[in-house]
Amino acid sequence: AAKNGGRGMYRFYSAELKDVEQERQIMLDDLREAMENETLKLHYQPVVRTSDNSIVGFEALMRWEHPEKGNIPPNHFIPVAEDSDLINRLGEWAIRRACEDATAWPETVRIAVNVSAKQFANKTFVAGVTQALEATGLDPDRLELELTETVFVGDLETTEKTFAELKRIGVRLALDDFGTGYSSLSYLRSAPFDKLKVDKSFVDSCTQKDQNSAKIISAIIGLSNALGMDVTVEGVEAFDQFDLVCKKGAKYIQGWIYSKARPQAEILDEIANGGFKIKPSGPDQYRPERRSV
Numbered sequence: 402a403a404k405n406g407g408r409g410m411y412r413f414y415s416a417e418l419k420d421v422e423q424e425r426q427i428m429l430d431d432l433r434e435a436m437e438n439e440t441l442k443l444h445y446q447p448v449v450r451t452s453d454n455s456i457v458g459f460e461a462l463m464r465w466e467h468p469e470k471g472n473i474p475p476n477h478f479i480p481v482a483e484d485s486d487l488i489n490r491l492g493e494w495a496i497r498r499a500c501e502d503a504t505a506w507p508e509t510v511r512i513a514v515n516v517s518a519k520q521f522a523n524k525t526f527v528a529g530v531t532q533a534l535e536a537t538g539l540d541p542d543r544l545e546l547e548l549t550e551t552v553f554v555g556d557l558e559t560t561e562k563t564f565a566e567l568k569r570i571g572v573r574l575a576l577d578d579f580g581t582g583y584s585s586l587s588y589l590r591s592a593p594f595d596k597l598k599v600d601k602s603f604v605d606s607c608t609q610k611d612q613n614s615a616k617i618i619s620a621i622i623g624l625s626n627a628l629g630m631d632v633t634v635e636g637v638e639a640f641d642q643f644d645l646v647c648k649k650g651a652k653y654i655q656g657w658i659y660s661k662a663r664p665q666a667e668i669l670d671e672i673a674n675g676g677f678k679i680k681p682s683g684p685d686q687y688r689p690e691r692r693s694v
């Protein structure tokens with residue numbers, strides 16, 4: 402289409418594309434540097450058991466404070482890294498660092514790390530996981546890898562082989578963003594997931610008098626129970642959402658109502674202060690006395 406627009410148009414588009422490509426390259430270079438000089442960090446968001454408000458795990462989430470551009474969110478830089486081989490190094494770095502940090506936590510507390518589909522398909526992925534566990538001494542059962550349905554886009558035989566290898570090592574597998582992709586149910590038939598994570602979008606629409614979202618959350622919880630899997634509801638911010646998902650039977654919640662992701666130093670402080678419990682607290686307009694759970 403660009404070519405049909407005549408010479409001027411073509412130049413316009415290619416100049417723009419060149420800018421985009423240049424920006425991509427700059428970001429990749431900056432990311433490489435950030436990994437080395439530690440301006441790229443992992444923060445940890447608690448996963449909480451609702452029955453007693455105890456922290457059962459944390460999800461590692463990348464945070465990048467760019468020296469000139471400020472905070473760049475993972476939804477911005479992860480896709481760029483995924484378009485290059487850098488995602489493999491970045492992903493390996495995250496698993497290694499998360500395992501290391503988790504060794505300083507109570508043994509009951511798990512660490513969840515996001516794994517991109519491209520990283521999962523990489524030939525050295527399983528070896529990287531094994532190395533991280535061996536180097537840090539973390540119990541494999543304490544490491545949970547969060548995958549999305551996109552891992553099934555690749556060759557099914559290879560995917561299943563990788564699943565089997567990971568199960569043999571003894572790490573846990575979670576299916577992230579559940580319900581947002583395609584034909585999720587057939588994946589559950591054969592894949593060895595230990596946990597489903599209900600996507601935040603269902604929780605978001607829950608409050609807008611959307612009966613269906615609440616019913617879907619309820620059904621996903623029921624499905625997980627039937628299949629013997631854990632389920633975490635993600636992205637709970639407000640008390641009315643909290644009430645509702647608790648009523649639907651959510652045993653584990655991860656969301657701002659408990660805490661945002663925080664640096665390892667703050668988590669260590671908390672451990673030193675003896676507490677691994679956390680209370681739900683939301684914005685002022687959601688009054689705690691309205692809570693029915």
Ligand code: C2E
Nearest residue numbers: 462463475476479495515516517636637638655656657658
């Ligand atoms: P995700 O794995 O689904 O992570 C959950 C996202 O929801 C995080 O966004 C978290 O901060 C956000 N969140 C949790 N609770 C709440 C809440 O109550 N309210 C709101 N508004 N947001 C909440 P974040 O940290 O921006 O990460 C976005 C995505 O980037 C992640 O989605 C994950 O797909 C990806 N990502 C982050 N770190 C890594 C990583 O180390 N490796 C890979 N491959 N992907 C990562």
Ligand code: MG
Nearest residue numbers: 460515547577
């Ligand atoms: Mg995740």
Ligand code: MG
Nearest residue numbers: 577578598635
């Ligand atoms: Mg998610």
Ligand code: MG
Nearest residue numbers: 515549577578
């Ligand atoms: Mg996601």
